[in-house]
Amino acid sequence: MPISPSSSAQAAREAVAHRLRDLRADAGITGPELAARCGWSHPKTYRIEGARTPPSADDIRRWCDACGAAGQADDIIVQSRHAESMYVEWRRRARTGLKQLQNSYVPLFKSTKHFRVYSPTLVPGLLQTEGYALGLMSSITTFRDIPNDVAEAVAARLERSRILHEAGHRFSMVIEEPALYYRLGDNDAMAAQLGYLLTAGALPSVSLGIIPTARPERPMWPQELFHVYDDALVSVELLAARVQVTQPSEIALYIKAFEQLRSMAVYGADARALIVKALDTLR
Incomplete structure (x- = not known):
């Protein structure tokens, strides 16, 4: 299988997505439930979890609040910014x-x-x-x-x-x-x-x-x-x-x-x- 030229950047994005997905799973809520708490459509939840849409800082804060993990928001925001900065x-x-x-x-x-x-x-x-x-x-x-x-x-x-x-x-x-x-x-x-x-x-x-x-x-x-x-x-x-x-x-x-x-x-x-x-x- 060909080497992906953006493999490092994509892997970093996926690490953020997996972390957010794990927060939702640990909170015991579904994707549509999280979307309702965050005030967006549930397809957006799946796009973020699938690393297809990078979350904004506000998205991450809402996500963490919805999962009862507000204390992790700042760390995940830094992680997400680092992932996006890998693309120049x-x-x-x-x-x-x-x-x-x-x-x-x-x-x-x-x-x-x-x-x-x-x-x-x-x-x-x-x-x-x-x-x-x-x-x-x-x-x-x-x-x-x-x-x-x-x-x-x-x-x-x-x-x-x-x-x-x-x-x-x-x-x-x-x-x-x-x-x-x-x-x-x-x-x-x-x-x-x-x-x-x-x-x-x-x-x-x-x-x-x-x-x-x-x-x-x-x-x-x-x-x-x-x-x-x-x-x-x-x-x-x-x-x-x-x-x-x-x-x-x-x-x-x-x-x-x-x-x-x-x-x-x-x-x-x-x-x-x-x-x-x-x-x-x-x-």
Whole structure:
């Protein structure tokens, strides 16, 4: 069964839902009875207990009062807020444009010794050239209807990528071969990007693997884009949010997935041959 990219956040939400459900069960009241005491429809009770609707602070206080457990309300409110904070909304983070979003990663990058990056569809940000990043960020800005600071954001991304040349960091990157073909710029921009991959893949600190589309057998199916920072944090990028995974058992799961994906990739001359093949399609 596929790994859920929001597993940590969803598990935290479900823990809140289970705690509220247990309070109701311990009080010996049914869902409709609790709804009547709280002043809402009984489907809302089931949505909260099923972790489909996150409860507000007022919902939690009413729930605890109805179950004779008002003293637990503050603790559950804190637990619920923590669960919701595990989802980092892109629109909120990018509300002032993309430059701020790029710069927000700098402290994490500086403190990380070993970067593991898996990308099924894009050239990893640390390896992006100016033209490619410009095409990508222009699309993001238009799609999300956020302030247009693309030029500044691209400059911030390129500046951030200088860490590739700083001592004390290792970069293990794995991409799927189709990422070499998705056009996020004109032919010149794509040619420059693919050409840079040939150079960057030879850096002493960088291990760049490419999983061939024609690989005969896959022990690990394609995953969502994720980054592993040392063994302390996994960042999973979704369309609507960036999910941060901090639970050790789940970090270990992503590292296991990364190692399997890494074992399927080709490196060195074989990887360069795939890049050159993609370059040939631009001519």
